[in-house]
Amino acid sequence: MHGRSGHRYCDRAETNASDCSAQSTRSKPIAIVSRPNFSRFAETTLSNADQVARTIGEQILAGIYPAGEKLPSEAEMLARFGVSRTVLREAFKTLTAKGLIVSRTRVGTTVLDSAHWNFFDADILAWKVAQGFDAAFVRDLAAIRMAIEPAAAEAAAKHATETDIALMRSCLGRMAQATGSASDFAGADLDFHKAIGHASGNVLMRSLAAVIETALLASFRLSSPVQEAQVHDESVRGHARIVDAIEAGDRAAAGQAMRDIITHGFDRLERATAKRARKPR
Amino acid sequence: MHGRSGHRYCDRAETNASDCSAQSTRSKPIAIVSRPNFSRFAETTLSNADQVARTIGEQILAGIYPAGEKLPSEAEMLARFGVSRTVLREAFKTLTAKGLIVSRTRVGTTVLDSAHWNFFDADILAWKVAQGFDAAFVRDLAAIRMAIEPAAAEAAAKHATETDIALMRSCLGRMAQATGSASDFAGADLDFHKAIGHASGNVLMRSLAAVIETALLASFRLSSPVQEAQVHDESVRGHARIVDAIEAGDRAAAGQAMRDIITHGFDRLERATAKRARKPR
DNA sequence: TTGCAACAAATAATCATACAATTATAAGGA
């Protein structure tokens, strides 16, 4: 690892540092990583550039850098993060690719308006969800699912192959067996929905489904869905109805079954959110 | 597929670099083409790194580098493009951010499966469209629109403000007056749909609508819409029905009117595509 | 004053090179 005695991140700019103090007052300080590569046992070892990108990205999404404002110059950021220019520029490139910022010579890098950034990006959604959980966003996400996933199920009823069906039933089995672990159940659930997106035969729906499920995965981390046995069985049966309809080629039934599942899950999630709002942390 | 197959880039070492890559005599970057620019700030010339990213991105979308395969090593790419390692790595970062590739130390950078890459990204859509329009993609796009836009219209029927309505009517007026110029009509048409996305009050739908319209803008280049007066009037009336339903708060009618418009446009586009396929240049 | 052209400065973009970290693969030993 880096033997370099580097002062990383903002332990030098302590003097003016209004930005630094602002970020340290955030409830979750976004893990200003002081030692990038100590994580031998972490499952995903993010590169240095990715960590910087995530940090700045979350700050932008949090509104710490308002739209239209200019980010600090490269030199300033270098001092702040204590990384090389290579890393910083690659982080900027990542953010640029996601539509958060734009850099021009002599003028600096400016934060784009929120209308421009693409929420259908797994990272951006994850960063957004990591900030906390506003009910409006959950509602919006549910509305999108309500529009897309029934359509995907209907398309799957037309185009699903035997392999697709088998994959869905496999996910169904995992869901049924995951009586103990909530995360196992969630994983199988998401894989199920992704499988339907794949079975739709529509590359755009696949892409969209993947992103949506990624966002859900992140949101599940915040509100781990409760698992009473009755709710569990009901959920599994509901999902099974989807597969049955798809296998039978019954488009209308597949779409309706999917709608039922989504409203069901949304209600559950909304209750969890409300409960969480009542007793924070 | 669409006539322009063949090697558009020097993917062999035999070709000299002068025709497709930047010379190391930094006098001039790769290509100064002012190609249709979908980025947020239209008239910025693409940076060197962006051009490399576009080149590789289009090749990946074209299937020149199949999913699961490894891209040539950095050294190979450096020789091929004749740029510095900095710009190549920034180009890779861009592609990574969009979900096209993933790089790991010692193993190389591999092309991800198409399920991973984010089609709801303006650049990726643009790259995809630049290859020509295959019928399957047009169908997929229509299916997505058919799922999203009616839902957006229904939501708009609930949430649209007077300002939203006024904006839609303004677009309607522009469409009605654009009897001569096809591009004027297309622009007004797209603004109309974007306005509906905005009026839905759903930030995700706004984002999605913006991306979809970007793709449509490209597709309109293939089927210049509405030349005949009768079709023109019909289209304007159809759009007007959407606004009327939204203003009346009639969700079902709004959704249905939107569905009518989409199927209408799709039929037109499909005919154009078929015609184009019959006489390929 | 106004307009225009040349110049200066600031900043991101690019280049070049060196070193570090990671890991597939080969080599060697139990």
Add this chain to the structure above:
DNA sequence: TCCTTATAATTGTATGATTATTTGTTGCAA
């Protein structure tokens, strides 16, 4: 055969210098 260790290949990071481009400013002339 299996495990451990060394090697080499490849991406990741660091650093300083150079180039391009935009913006502000100054100077000159109409």
